[in-house]
Amino acid sequence: MNLPPLTQSFVLHFGEMGSRWGISRTVGQIYALLFLAEEPLNADDITEKLGFSRSNVSMGLKELTSWRLVKLQHKPGDRREYFSTPDDIWEIVRILAEERRKREIDPTLSMLRQALVETPATLGERHAQERMAEMHGLIELITRWSEDIQKLETETLIQLLEVGSKVQKVFEMKDRLKVVTGGKLRRRPRTEGQ
Amino acid sequence: MNLPPLTQSFVLHFGEMGSRWGISRTVGQIYALLFLAEEPLNADDITEKLGFSRSNVSMGLKELTSWRLVKLQHKPGDRREYFSTPDDIWEIVRILAEERRKREIDPTLSMLRQALVETPATLGERHAQERMAEMHGLIELITRWSEDIQKLETETLIQLLEVGSKVQKVFEMKDRLKVVTGGKLRRRPRTEGQ
DNA sequence: TCTAATTTTCAGGAATTCCTGAAAGTTCGA
DNA sequence: TCGAACTTTCAGGAATTCCTGAAAATTAGA
Numbered sequence: 550m551n552l553p554p555l556t557q558s559f560v561l562h563f564g565e566m567g568s569r570w571g572i573s574r575t576v577g578q579i580y581a582l583l584f585l586a587e588e589p590l591n592a593d594d595i596t597e598k599l600g601f602s603r604s605n606v607s608m609g610l611k612e613l614t615s616w617r618l619v620k621l622q623h624k625p626g627d628r629r630e631y632f633s634t635p636d637d638i639w640e641i642v643r644i645l646a647e648e649r650r651k652r653e654i655d656p657t658l659s660m661l662r663q664a665l666v667e668t669p670a671t672l673g674e675r676h677a678q679e680r681m682a683e684m685h686g687l688i689e690l691i692t693r694w695s696e697d698i699q700k701l702e703t704e705t706l707i708q709l710l711e712v713g714s715k716v717q718k719v720f721e722m723k724d725r726l727k728v729v730t731g732g733k734l735r736r737r738p739r740t741e742g743q
Numbered sequence: 744m745n746l747p748p749l750t751q752s753f754v755l756h757f758g759e760m761g762s763r764w765g766i767s768r769t770v771g772q773i774y775a776l777l778f779l780a781e782e783p784l785n786a787d788d789i790t791e792k793l794g795f796s797r798s799n800v801s802m803g804l805k806e807l808t809s810w811r812l813v814k815l816q817h818k819p820g821d822r823r824e825y826f827s828t829p830d831d832i833w834e835i836v837r838i839l840a841e842e843r844r845k846r847e848i849d850p851t852l853s854m855l856r857q858a859l860v861e862t863p864a865t866l867g868e869r870h871a872q873e874r875m876a877e878m879h880g881l882i883e884l885i886t887r888w889s890e891d892i893q894k895l896e897t898e899t900l901i902q903l904l905e906v907g908s909k910v911q912k913v914f915e916m917k918d919r920l921k922v923v924t925g926g927k928l929r930r931r932p933r934t935e936g937q
Numbered sequence: 938t939c940t941a942a943t944t945t946t947c948a949g950g951a952a953t954t955c956c957t958g959a960a961a962g963t964t965c966g967a
Numbered sequence: 968t969c970g971a972a973c974t975t976t977c978a979g980g981a982a983t984t985c986c987t988g989a990a991a992a993t994t995a996g997a
Contacts, residue, residue: 555858556871562854566847568983569765573955584878585871592974602957607975628965628972638877653760660756664749677750677779683832684778690904697907705911710884713891716910717899762953767985786944796987801945822943822995 550600556585560599575601576609580618580634584641589622589631617644639703646695654692661685744794750779754793769795770803774812774828778835783816783825811838833897840889848886855879 552560560581567577578599583590592610596603610632613619618641619632635641661681669675698706709716746754754775761771772793777784786804790797804826807813812835813826829835855875863869892900903910 553865553868553871555861555863555868555875558854558858559871559875562851566851569847571763575956585874587867587870604958604975604977605956608956611975630974638874638881642881653763657756657760660752664752667749669749671747673781674747674749676781677747677753680779680832681749681753687832687836690901694904694907697909701908701911707884709908709911710888713888714895714903715891717895717903769986798945798947798988799986802986805945824944 551598552582556582559585572612573609575599575605576612579606579609580613583613583619583632584634586633589624589633591629591631593629595632616648618648637703639706643699646699650692650695654688658685658688658692661688745792746776750776753779766806767803769793769799770806773800773803774807777807777813777826778828780827783818783827785823785825787823789826810842812842831897833900837893840893844886844889848882852879852882852886855882 550557550560560578563581564574564578567580568574570577579595582595582598590598592603592606595610596606599606610619613632614621619634622631622633623629624631635644661684664681665678665685667678669678698709701709744751744754754772757775758768758772761774762768764771773789776789776792784792786797786800789800789804793800804813807826808815813828816825816827817823818825829838855878858875859872859879861872863872892903895903
């Protein structure tokens with residue numbers, strides 16, 4: 550490995566983190582390196598800097614491409630492919646969220662929906678089905694919310710995150726003041742939570 | 744494996760999902776089984792229903808306990824330990840978020856902070872440091888937001904998620920009406936986003 | 938303290954995932 | 968169409984993770 554110190558500790562860290570997630574250590578390192586790089590890198594650059602085999606780098610880039618986490622571009626007069634990450638780090642978050650939804654959430658939701666339309670044979674299965682319904686509801690709620698806020702401008706999204714739960718205060722105020730908002734914020738009939 | 748059909752497909756699914764995350768297939772299955780169970784289960788129940796070794800179940804329960812994802816309890820006149828998951832599924836989300844923060848986010852933040860106080864030796868390192876600063880800011884923002892909203896009552900949290908980005912409308916309204924909120928919602932000086 | 942019930946530990950085999958080198962494939966200019 | 972530059976594929980060895988059975992440890996009642 551042939552990297553300046555700050556870069557190296559970042560790359561090593563994300564290698565380890567990567568292997569706690571689904572991706573392999575080397576894929577994590579490749580992404581970390583690209584994330585920090587000033588300029589797009591080609592596969593040989595990466596091979597040289599990280600010190601593993603050319604074919605491994607090729608596989609890693611293929612995987613990152615399938616996640617849409619790297620962009621491919623060409624330099625004029627150079628046949629090699631250059632890879633980079635989005636400049637806007639929030640774009641990376643968006644893409645990750647979308648891909649994880651596609652790969653993990655959607656299959657889970659469809660498994661749950663399938664289970665929910667079956668007729669439970671026993672009392673235990675009835676209870677299991679209720680638990681699955683709870684989980685289905687939770688996942689749908691979080692997914693919808695996440696899709697919804699991902700459409701916001703980065704600046705707006707940041708604002709929203711910054712106020713966090715204080716936004717709740719605004720709700721209360723709104724209710725108090727009976728401000729009309731075109732029905733979009735209409736309060737649902739209150740159901741007693743568990 | 745000795746399970747009714749709905750339960751079985753759920754358990755198998757979460758076994759597979761588990762192995763995409765950091766946890767092993769069997770740990771995923773154990774958790775899925777406990778999540779659906781009507782009553783707390785002991786290690787032998789689990790062994791019998793899932794059909795792998797007693798020692799594997801013991802290791803799995805130990806891991807789940809270290810994640811605080813299962814609760815341990817005793818039945819009067821029975822020496823065995825019974826395991827269950829929280830009844831409130833949102834409680835599971837909260838615990839997961841806390842544990843992941845402790846295990847993954849905090850170490851990452853401290854690596855980033857360490858890198859940010861070093862003096863970059865080269866121009867490339869200078870740029871790398873800037874990227875790390877961006878990432879640090881993003882993680883801090885998301886983490887703070889998440890800690891913040893996790894303190895809300897479940898019912899309030901659900902409301903908040905349900906309105907999603909529409910909450911933004913309320914902000915705009917607030918600005919228009921110049922409603923005083925005790926300074927807590929004071930708008931930051933606008934910086935031009937990228 | 939002893940014993941039986943129960944849980945935990947852990948060495949090592951099984952299964953899986955990762956990584957490499959060699960070879961095949963692709964692309965583009967001459 | 969040829970060949971050099973570059974990329975991808977893939978069989979199989981390396982490394983890692985998973986899982987088991989046997990044995991040790993713990994616990995609570997007698």
